[in-house]
Amino acid sequence: MDEDDQVFERFSDFMKEGGCKESFSALIDCIEDTRNMAKCKEHLPILKKCMDDRISYYEPILALAKAGEDKALAFAIEEIQKENEPRGVGDS
Numbered sequence: 001m002d003e004d005d006q007v008f009e010r011f012s013d014f015m016k017e018g019g020c021k022e023s024f025s026a027l028i029d030c031i032e033d034t035r036n037m038a039k040c041k042e043h044l045p046i047l048k049k050c051m052d053d054r055i056s057y058y059e060p061i062l063a064l065a066k067a068g069e070d071k072a073l074a075f076a077i078e079e080i081q082k083e084n085e086p087r088g089v090g091d092s
Contacts, residue, residue, distance in 0.1 A: 011061075018057040020050035 001009070015024040023046045030040035051058040 014061070018051075019054045020047060020058070023047040023050045 012024075012028070015021070023043065027040055027043040027047055030043055031037060034040060051062060055062065
């Protein structure tokens with residue numbers, strides 16, 4: 001088992017040990033059946049609400065997700081600002 005598989009297995013165990021085992025398992029089952037995350041998007045708000053309702057247990061995962069969102073937003077803002085900067089003569 002490679003490192004990614006081990007990390008996912010630990011994550012999966014953590015998720016299943018909390019109160020959101022059913023909604024997490026439904027998402028994973030959908031992904032395994034369809035091999036397409038987009039087809040399983042209806043499971044995400046259910047899982048997120050479940051995790052929010054059990055914040056004391058799932059806070060570490062939610063904090064990581066929030067940090068990733070914040071980083072992606074900061075990157076997007078930086079890229080937009082770069083695109084909107086005036087270009088000098090000869091710049092393309």
